[in-house]
Amino acid sequence: MNWLKRLRSLWRNLRHTGAVERDLDQELRAYLDGLTAQFQRAGFDPAAAARAARLELGGVEQVKEEVRQARMGRLLEELTRDIRYGLRSLRRSPGFAAATTLVLALGIGANTAMFSVVYGVLVRPLPYPQADRLAVVCLHYYPRDFEFGTLCLRDFQTWQAGNHVFLEPSLFSTTQLDIGGPQGPAEPVRGAVVTSGFFRALAVQPILGRAFAAGEDSPTSPSLIVLGERLWRRRFGADPNVLGESILVGGLPYTVIGVAPRSVGFPHEDTEAWINLKLAPPTRYGPWFYRGLARLKPGVTMAQARAETSAIAMRMMRQNPIYKRLTLPMLGVRDWVIGDPRVRKALLVLIGAVGLVLLIAVVNGANLMLARGTVREREMALRLSLGAGRLRLVRQLLVESTLLAIAGGAAGMLLAYGAIALLRAWNPGNLAMIDSVRLDWRALAFVLSISVVAGMLAGILPALQNARAHLSTTLKEGGRGSSGRARRRTRSVLVTAEIALSLMLLVGAGLLLRSLARLERVSGGFSAPADRLWSALISPGDPKFRDPNTGVPFYEEVLRRVRQVPGVEMAAVTDALPPDRQGDADTFGIEGQAVAAGEINPIVSDVTVSPEYFQALQTPLLRGRYFTEHDTPNGQPVAIISQSMARRFFPGRDPIGERIRQSGAELGNQWMQIVGVVGDVKYLGRRDQDSDAAYYMPLGQSYAPRLYLLVRTAPGIGPVAPALRQAVQAASSSATVAEVTTMQQEMARDVAEPRLDTALLGFFAAIAVLLAAVGIYGLIAYSVAQRTQEIGIRMALGARPGEVLRLVARQGAGLALAGIALGMGGALALTRLLNTMLFGVSALDATTFLLAPLALALVVLAATAIPARRATRISPVVALRYE
Amino acid sequence: MPGSQANLLQGTLDLLILKVLALAEMHGLGIANRIAQVTKGTFQVKPGSLFPALHRMEEAGWLASYWGESENNRRAKYYRLTAAGRRQLQAETRQWETIAVAMRSALRAV
Numbered sequence: 001m002n003w004l005k006r007l008r009s010l011w012r013n014l015r016h017t018g019a020v021e022r023d024l025d026q027e028l029r030a031y032l033d034g035l036t037a038q039f040q041r042a043g044f045d046p047a048a049a050a051r052a053a054r055l056e057l058g059g060v061e062q063v064k065e066e067v068r069q070a071r072m073g074r075l076l077e078e079l080t081r082d083i084r085y086g087l088r089s090l091r092r093s094p095g096f097a098a099a100t101t102l103v104l105a106l107g108i109g110a111n112t113a114m115f116s117v118v119y120g121v122l123v124r125p126l127p128y129p130q131a132d133r134l135a136v137v138c139l140h141y142y143p144r145d146f147e148f149g150t151l152c153l154r155d156f157q158t159w160q161a162g163n164h165v166f167l168e169p170s171l172f173s174t175t176q177l178d179i180g181g182p183q184g185p186a187e188p189v190r191g192a193v194v195t196s197g198f199f200r201a202l203a204v205q206p207i208l209g210r211a212f213a214a215g216e217d218s219p220t221s222p223s224l225i226v227l228g229e230r231l232w233r234r235r236f237g238a239d240p241n242v243l244g245e246s247i248l249v250g251g252l253p254y255t256v257i258g259v260a261p262r263s264v265g266f267p268h269e270d271t272e273a274w275i276n277l278k279l280a281p282p283t284r285y286g287p288w289f290y291r292g293l294a295r296l297k298p299g300v301t302m303a304q305a306r307a308e309t310s311a312i313a314m315r316m317m318r319q320n321p322i323y324k325r326l327t328l329p330m331l332g333v334r335d336w337v338i339g340d341p342r343v344r345k346a347l348l349v350l351i352g353a354v355g356l357v358l359l360i361a362v363v364n365g366a367n368l369m370l371a372r373g374t375v376r377e378r379e380m381a382l383r384l385s386l387g388a389g390r391l392r393l394v395r396q397l398l399v400e401s402t403l404l405a406i407a408g409g410a411a412g413m414l415l416a417y418g419a420i421a422l423l424r425a426w427n428p429g430n431l432a433m434i435d436s437v438r439l440d441w442r443a444l445a446f447v448l449s450i451s452v453v454a455g456m457l458a459g460i461l462p463a464l465q466n467a468r469a470h471l472s473t474t475l476k477e478g479g480r481g482s483s484g485r486a487r488r489r490t491r492s493v494l495v496t497a498e499i500a501l502s503l504m505l506l507v508g509a510g511l512l513l514r515s516l517a518r519l520e521r522v523s524g525g526f527s528a529p530a531d532r533l534w535s536a537l538i539s540p541g542d543p544k545f546r547d548p549n550t551g552v553p554f555y556e557e558v559l560r561r562v563r564q565v566p567g568v569e570m571a572a573v574t575d576a577l578p579p580d581r582q583g584d585a586d587t588f589g590i591e592g593q594a595v596a597a598g599e600i601n602p603i604v605s606d607v608t609v610s611p612e613y614f615q616a617l618q619t620p621l622l623r624g625r626y627f628t629e630h631d632t633p634n635g636q637p638v639a640i641i642s643q644s645m646a647r648r649f650f651p652g653r654d655p656i657g658e659r660i661r662q663s664g665a666e667l668g669n670q671w672m673q674i675v676g677v678v679g680d681v682k683y684l685g686r687r688d689q690d691s692d693a694a695y696y697m698p699l700g701q702s703y704a705p706r707l708y709l710l711v712r713t714a715p716g717i718g719p720v721a722p723a724l725r726q727a728v729q730a731a732s733s734s735a736t737v738a739e740v741t742t743m744q745q746e747m748a749r750d751v752a753e754p755r756l757d758t759a760l761l762g763f764f765a766a767i768a769v770l771l772a773a774v775g776i777y778g779l780i781a782y783s784v785a786q787r788t789q790e791i792g793i794r795m796a797l798g799a800r801p802g803e804v805l806r807l808v809a810r811q812g813a814g815l816a817l818a819g820i821a822l823g824m825g826g827a828l829a830l831t832r833l834l835n836t837m838l839f840g841v842s843a844l845d846a847t848t849f850l851l852a853p854l855a856l857a858l859v860v861l862a863a864t865a866i867p868a869r870r871a872t873r874i875s876p877v878v879a880l881r882y883e
Numbered sequence: 884m885p886g887s888q889a890n891l892l893q894g895t896l897d898l899l900i901l902k903v904l905a906l907a908e909m910h911g912l913g914i915a916n917r918i919a920q921v922t923k924g925t926f927q928v929k930p931g932s933l934f935p936a937l938h939r940m941e942e943a944g945w946l947a948s949y950w951g952e953s954e955n956n957r958r959a960k961y962y963r964l965t966a967a968g969r970r971q972l973q974a975e976t977r978q979w980e981t982i983a984v985a986m987r988s989a990l991r992a993v
Binding site for chain 2: 023024026027028030031033034035037038056057058062063066067069070071386
């Protein structure tokens with residue numbers, strides 16, 4: 001209350017200086033009047049009285065100044081004194097200060113790092129003005145069932161025709177662009193094909209030249225390219241004369257019209273070039289290559305936009321009977337760039353978890369301070385007896401704990417700096433927007449505020465308890481305070497809380513760990529050793545290879561040369577690779593299958609492969625045969641299907657010999673005879689369980705200009721990347737090679753994000769358990785020290801070491817049990833938050849809920865055992881002489 | 884040591900103000916007069932030390948103030964002791980007595 005009043009008065013002093021000044025002015029004037037009246041009563045004439053009074057008052061301004069100083073100075077002065085005293089007192093117990101600082105530094109450091117990550121990824125404003133008014137428009141329909149799926153040009157026309165809410169709907173599609181020309185060998189970069197409204201929707205200005213103008217997405221428009229700043233600097237030496245130049249993109253001439261600032265990372269962070277999409281009038285539905293990007297008109301809300309797009313979706317469904325349950329889901333730009341919605345969820349879970357770590361650190365700090373309070377009891381009692389107010393003492397102790405927390409914050413900042421540098425260098429979870437994760441003034445402000453809050457929180461309970469020292473008893477008791485019992489009770493409660501909180505984290509980490517183990521055990525669908533499988537994305541460069549008649553021979557030549565590379569056992573090309581590099585997906589028809597009008601079979605992966613693909617991967621052949629070199633364009637069209645496809649669409653019968661065809665009936669694709677059934681291969685990541693159906697077509701009968709090279713090397717062969725690159729470019733000098741990796745790397749990347757989540761939560765849980773162990777150790781050790789005499793007497797009266805051990809251990813066990821019971825309750829309530837992060841493990845997984853408390857109990861018992869064993873070695877003689 | 888002398892005087896003034904206000908609520912001039920009266924003129928408190936002391940003690944929470952009417956129907960700022968001020972008075976009185984006893988015996992011993 002006193003504090004509150006004081007704060008209010010300080011606030012008044014600072015804020016309402018005018019009112020305070022007026023008050024003071026009136027007060028002094030009243031004094032002067034009173035004094036004058038007094039002098040008059042004493043016999044002075046009025047003028048002389050006034051003069052005498054003024055003389056006695058001295059300079060009015062001077063008095064005022066002194067009053068001001070007295071008012072303002074007092075609080076600051078006391079605070080400075082508290083701080084100086086606190087520093088001195090902390091210097092006297094460096095062990096305590098270091099331990100508390102370290103404990104708080106762990107908590108604050110972990111929180112600061114996590115805060116910076118969450119801020120950078122989820123909060124930091126995007127480089128587009130009013131980015132919250134931008135929407136990425138997708139298409140979701142049954143049977144494709146891809147939530148944020150793509151639109152085709154027909155859909156775009158329907159959208160444009162019905163649009164009233166967006167300024168200028170635009171389309172974009174990501175692609176790889178092979179930038180060629182005299183500046184060096186052709187270089188594959190991530191690019192995008194966009195309609196003319198794209199940059200106007202983003203509302204970014206090029207740093208050089210211009211963006212696409214209206215109408216530059218017409219079929220007759222010239223081919224134009226906007227370079228990203230990084231590409232422009234890297235490849236063109238930041239030459240402004242590049243504007244208007246014609247450069248080769250995929251072997252075709254494009255005119256450079258502008259350079260976009262490096263801040264533009266859309267559709268992807270690493271997009272480095274944008275070319276204009278030429279909107280030829282569509283003759284049919286598909287291909288579904290595009291997503292929409294549009295900015296809301298001023299005054300239109302997202303809800304209104306949603307209402308209109310669902311009306312447009314109804315229209316699309318009426319126009320095309322294949323679309324079932326069609327919606328136009330919209331994503332914010334940030335959600336689009338982050339990609340997987342699980343990332344946001346995981347980050348929020350992690351920030352919650354790290355908050356628990358801070359809480360444990362604070363509780364631990366409080367515990368240490370309580371322990372120190374025992375030692376300081378006499379000091380407190382002495383100060384009380386000398387007239388210090390209890391509130392004064394409380395404040396003193398709070399200042400000390402805050403000092404410690406600020407020291408902890410400084411150390412934590414260093415920890416966070418290291419952690420963020422590490423995270424950015426490795427980016428182990430492939431987090432999007434990792435570049436905007438950094439320690440800045442916000443992180444500094446965050447550290448300062450959580451340090452102060454942590455210091456206050458950690459300090460308040462010990463301060464109240466320690467300032468409650470009873471004078472007479474304490475001073476008489478010779479050091480062992482009477483409030484010791486209350487303090488021990490408080491400490492027990494705190495330790496119990498620590499155990500409970502750390503159990504919650506441990507259970508969470510255990511669940512993620514088990515989920516990750518399950519996920520990693522999921523097969524990618526191949527049994528060849530992953531470290532011997534190499535892949536690379538080949539782009540032939542020259543546009544003539546878009547024609548299968550030249551493209552297929554090109555790839556055959558590539559394969560022939562690659563097979564000559566020493567150490568290469570098998571080589572194949574394909575447009576899709578496990579575990580998550582799906583190339584194409586399409587529906588299919590089965591000969592003789594009765595499909596209702598407007599119905600289609602679900603969309604599944606369709607993969608173009610050369611012979612040896614399955615042999616290189618060692619994907620088992622279950623029936624029939626693999627593709628061979630005899631499956632040529634002139635031969636009988638053939639297909640291989642996956643086990644899941646066979647099971648789902650040919651139940652109870654042999655699919656060999658049956659015929660399927662690609663896409664819907666209206667395209668008139670030729671029937672392909674099924675010649676084999678192979679094991680399921682993952683093309684959408686190992687987490688995905690429902691899309692193992694796939695059909696394969698042989699290279700030649702099917703073709704895509706950009707294909708992956710897949711190579712299996714002999715055991716013990718080192719990196720083959722340079723040799724592969726050479727072999728490809730020997731087949732065509734315009735060809736580019738990108739994404740050279742081993743299957744091992746790809747399999748790790750596929751689970752990188754859950755692995756990062758697991759590592760972080762595991763790390764947090766480890767800190768938590770460590771802190772809890774330290775907490776219980778400290779408490780038991782203290783209690784043994786306090787009970788030295790009692791234990792000595794017991795032993796003198798014949799208690800055996802085992803009984804003493806049990807006596808002490810019982811205390812630890814009691815705390816552990818209470819903490820574990822509470823923690824189990826908390827974990828049961830909280831783990832459901834992990835649901836979306838778990839794979840193949842229930843949020844209430846019995847094994848985890850059994851093992852985690854068991855492990856924690858063991859740690860706690862071990863922490864108890866050390867002081868307990870010390871208790872058994874107490875010598876009765878020494879103990880009775882104790883003190 | 885001029886510093887310690889100033890401290891002593893300040894402490895004395897605080898104690899005197901607390902003591903005077905323990906008996907009745909008063910305005911600044913009244914306090915000054917009363918102190919001169921009870922110390923038989925030993926302490927003539929000047930406004931330059933009185934007002935900073937009053938405001939400092941108000942900040943410390945020992946005094947509270949309000950605006951009232953003076954004897955000759957003028958507006959004046961009155962001060963009164965708070966509960967904290969009363970405790971402070973007790974503590975300072977005790978301290979002062981201890982010091983006084985100690986000083987006296989010390990001076991006699993030599």
